[in-house]
Amino acid sequence: MVVALQANYLEVELEAPPVDVPPRLLCTRRTRLNHRGAAVHVGDRVRVEAIDCDHARAVVAEVEPRSSFLVRPPVANASCILVAVAVEQPAFDADQVSRFLLTAEKTGLQVLLVLTKCDLLDADALSKLRKRLQGWGYEPILVSTRSGMGLEELRAHLATVPISVLCGPSGVGKSSLLNGLLPGLALRVGAVSGRLQRGRHTTRHVELHAFSPGSRVADTPGFNRPELPDDVSNLEVLFPELRVQLDQHPCRFRDCLHRDEPGCGVTRDWERYPMYRKAVEQLLEISRPFRAG
DSSP: OEEEEETTEEEEEOSSOOTTSOSEEEEEEOHHHHHTTOOOOBTOOEEEEEEETTTTEEEEEEEOOOSOEETTTTEESOOEEEEEEESTTTTOOHHHHHHHHHHHHHTTSEEEEEEEOGGGSOHHHHHHHHHHHHHTTOOOEEOOTTTOTTHHHHHHHHTTOSEEEEEOOTTSSHHHHHHHHSTTOOOOOOOBOTTTOOBOOOOOSOEEEEEETTEEEEEOOOOSOOOOOSOGGGGGGGOHHHHHHHHHSOOSOTTOOOSSOTTOOOOSOSTTHHHHHHHHHHHHHHHSOOOOO
């Protein structure tokens, strides 16, 4: 499995290598892969040949078919997205968090919401935020790397998933979280700007870290504001609270966009309905043909 990219090289971990073969190799790609346009990414399962045991080098000759592929961050064969957001420093931003969740939901993979830095809020404020997010359709895991809160619960989940991808805004403590989950990892941790309430980017590339036998977690570079999904016809399935409504009481109009259409069965008393409505309007505006004059 490709566990990291290093300039033009791939770091590959072998499954059950012979005693005389290093378990981790620095690899180049066969020229024919480049000619076929077969890109290789972190998470890909590959076949290696021409192994140089003395220098722990080899050549990637083939790439196996993928079960999934994420474009941003580029990770192959993931099955779970962990969206990490801070409750404070930087302050919880409902629009930003929703954008990350929508982006994660669009992958079609399992989505898990993790709230970091929970030691910075009192119990009452944490309870209110948790209840708010339950209204969005999520059961967040509350963690604190300082107190250890929630780390065992998150460890138990990660141990059941072959490849999890950890993503979220810069400065929410993703590297600190991985350091807490994987003692000895010692990832560099950045500070949050007091004026802008934004974190500094400490992760520059995607890398898989072994969590337990058969499970790995991908650390990814942070960014602060994903774009909204671009397909208005599938937008409803990206909101869990809307999915639940439609499962229980399907709208009788197959192509309904749930914007106050007469007879629409969707209620409007859920917190993120204004965001859903605004996103629909924006996408419809973008899709309208340009008319001059």
